[in-house]
Amino acid sequence: MARVLVVGGGLAGCSAALALADAGWQVTLVEKRTSLGGRAASFQAPGWAQPVDTSQHVLLRCCTHLVRHYQRLGVAEQITWHDRLPLIAGNGQRGLFRAWPWPAAPPLHLAPGLAALPGLTPRDRLCLALAFQRMLLVGRRYRELESITFQQWLGRTTSATLDRTFWRLLLTSVLNAGASQIAAAAGIMFFLEGLLRHRDGFQLGVPQGSLHDLHDTATRAALQASGVVLRLGTHARLPLAAGRLTEWDAAVCAVPWWQVARVVPELLPAPTVRGRSTGWPELQPASLVGVHLQFAEPVLREPLLGLLDHAVDWIFARDGGRHLSVVVSAAVDWAGLSPTAMATRALAAVRGVLGDLPPPLRTAACRETRATFIPAPGLTAHRPGPRTALPGVYLAGEWTATGWPSTMEGAVRSGHAAAAAILDRPIGPPDLPRQGLARIYLADP
Ligand SMILES: Cc1cc2nc3c(=O)[nH]c(=O)nc-3n(C[C@H](O)[C@H](O)[C@H](O)COP(=O)(O)OP(=O)(O)OC[C@H]3O[C@@H](n4cnc5c(N)ncnc54)[C@H](O)[C@@H]3O)c2cc1C
Missing domain, CATH: 1.10.405 (Guanine Nucleotide Dissociation Inhibitor; domain 1)
Incomplete structure (x- = not known):
């Protein structure tokens, strides 16, 4: 049986591992952390009984590869789909x-x-x-x-x-x-x-449980049921001699762009900054803030609220409205704030919308400085595809050439693309069909 090493237990690595295991390959997945999920994960915040998500992750119906991945994991039912998105403007006016x-x-x-x-x-x-x-x-x-x-x-x-x-x-x-x-x-x-x-x-899909439930517990179970050998808590570097894999028939490097140099230094150009490779310098990171506010009583009746012209962008109601999960995208001016300061700022913004809320029982906040990359002008040409110049070595990760932005869908597409390149056949579902006039304006030129 052909043997493949997958490095990185985020959505890209896990989707590649599952696709390859389903195709009959013997798969070993190595992840440096002790849990799976990568950037789409939860963390144990002080005082909270359950792990909270680094930030509320959502998906859209058009994310067909991610939806298929969740079906494969058996967790598709844990996504609640919203076809009505309540919005509130800075002047208090509401819309749907x-x-x-x-x-x-x-x-x-x-x-x-x-x-x-x-x-x-x-x-x-x-x-x-x-x-x-x-x-x-x-x-x-x-x-x-x-x-x-x-x-x-x-x-x-x-x-x-x-x-x-x-x-x-x-x-x-x-x-x-x-x-x-x-x-x-x-x-x-x-x-x-x-x-x-x-x-x-x-349509907006919101996981009912935590990212830990989806991307660690359920993923771990599916991988193990498929015979994937998991090595968690292990930093990997691909075993290469004279540019060839020594112990494996193929390997997928599914780590973020700034960590590729540690896993496959042979893939990157000469060191650039103080003797260290910068990875792909064209990829510029962007930060995201997630704040969790837990109250004794429900404080939001709607399941979610989009905020136009406010200091925070979205509020998601969890636990029947007792737990608010607040998201701030492109959170440049939140840099340097402590978790307490972020929670205070988010609470003030939420009070500006929902009125005089009671003090929360507990709060948690996280600012991921390298949450995503900026899809800047000219970047597309610098995103590599799954095949590399090294025989048997493939790349995955949401930052590779998926055609998609830095999202979970992009990550799963990249995992499927790496598996497809190894298996030499397409993997994953088609896009949603074009309806109405989309058959004309989305026709290939
Ligand atoms: C706060 C935040 C909010 C977000 N919100 C959304 C959202 O709402 N919707 C959405 O679609 N996307 C969202 N994203 C983006 C999404 O989470 C990422 O695009 C996606 O999870 C990336 O997956 P990946 O597998 O490509 O990379 P990663 O998740 O980064 O996985 C790479 C894995 O490789 C491991 N690794 C690195 N080096 C090594 C090594 N040497 N050996 C072994 N393992 C190694 C890492 O530990 C990591 O687990 C958000 C991201 C963040 C951080």
């Missing part, structure tokens, strides 16, 4: 982002959601309509828009209010960077392929 349900509707399925966006002037709405119209006209040629930023591409079809509200909540929440930082191609890709391809693509 939702879609028309008919299959023939795209792109008009989002019309009721866009019309109900709170806190916008008629001019803002006109700008938004024009921006969406331009996206439809660009269609699949969006991939050519790599050298300018999304902000430059928007040009006059945006406004200061839209920048602070709609683009911030939808674009920055998903890509974890501002419109002036990301390539136009990356921004348009999200709207066209994610939201405007299929009437259900925008």
